[in-house]
Amino acid sequence: MECAIYKHSSLFLCCLVLLSPLVFCQLNYMFYDSTCPNLTGVVRYNVWSAISNESRIAASLLRLHFHDCFVNGCDGSVLLDDTSTFTGEKNALPNKNSLRGFEVIDTIKSALEKACPSTVSCADIVTLAAREAVYLSGGPFWPVPLGRRDGTTANKTEANNLPSPFEPLQNIIDKFITKGLDINDVATLSGAHTFGFAQCFTFKSRLFNFGSKGKSDPALDSSLLQTLQKLCPDQDDSDTKLAPLDPVTTNRFDNMYYRNLVNNSGLLQSDQALLGDNRTASLVLNYSKYPFLFLRDFAVSMEKMGRIGVLTGQEGEVRKNCRVVN
Template sequence: MDPNSYSTHSLFSLFVLLVLSPLAFTQLDYRFYDSTCPNLTRIVRYGVWSAISNDTRMAASLLRLHFHDCFVNGCDGSVLLDDASSFMSEKNAAPNHNSVRGFEVIDAIKANLEKACPSTVSCADIVALAAREAVYFAGGFIYYWSVPLGRRDGTTANQTAANQQIPSPFEPLENITAKFTSKGLEFKDVVVLSGAHTIGFAQCFTFKQRLFNF
């Protein structure tokens, strides 16, 4: 199979996985903001396009941000929260600290949406839409697909769950697969996630560590 076509299919499949899986789908509606924020898609699309124009790596980062959000207590935007008196941020969990990127892109999009339709669009929905736009601009699929919306933002974060539940590249395959199946996902989803990583960059130490493991 052509590597480019595999990457394209993987990106689209992963996005469908994130948007339509039990992690994300709870009474969502494709037309949720049609009357309350009709320019939502245009504003998110422009924000993502601007970010990728300045940093092409941001496409992969926004997709990863969505995945890391969804894998811990569902797609609730909790990965965006900073430390508070009642919880420690998921941003500082081992899989995310100095690794997950794109927070400033979501902040900028949110600021523009607040001007257009104040107190309307959840950050969780912005993260989901931004991931779709990032995949699209990266050439991830030839068709443009609709995203069900209506997620509510989480009011707390779970750093412990982020440390324990997000798959690590250093884990044995059986451990990674177990983490996926615990979310109602399948082995093919592990493969799809791996394929989606082909559009990003990895830090050099990850390759060194993997070499030593072999």
């Protein structure tokens, strides 16, 4: 298979020998410079517009990118709708009535189809939208290598196995490792929970039945516990209520997430577990003290994640409509 962008033989050999799920030599920072020069501006304007209308959408766009890349690689498969003959990933348990931001991607795609038809993949749009969502919320900016192609398949089974707040930290680490990431990436990318919200059912057991013992999690800050018990009473109709992952700077991308963990105020048990594991605790402590260290490392891990299982060259396609294959 030919490397899609570079023709030089040494780079071609690089593509052949690289066996990791991450692909480092098939994407290019200047991929659309001549074919769609206004790409970044179009994405940024539309993400800014969406955030201005609803601040919560920034975290949703970042989460959309995570859920795309961890299933089939960063190929836009998460965007595909179910049809009578096709099963997508939107109705997988971690996504149904939870994953958001599809309309924003549709708006960006529509604008780009007018500016440069059949040129920019939906997978690249999702990746760029996530970067812009972070940047416009006060987070870091990082160069995004481009040239991803869109997948023509989806995998609901794999989507049902996305990292979950209900599972032990080791399970989450193992899932990251299968994608070519490492334990440091787990601690760093978990910092995405510095903004956004979680539904009550994802942490309610910590409030009323921790460890199936009928009591609250003794490690959870008492003041936060009382607030959450009022927000999420122990009844089924509170399951879908929303609580901020970071109640201090809810819509800002910063290092407050890690400061919350140090204060035993992490909302999700899977997040708080990072402080209790000696393999990740030092990063949590350092990120809580040094915000620029977190922002720098987050940018690096995001670019790394954005290369998982990408399709390039003649693989896949460039969808005209992100919700359906051509």
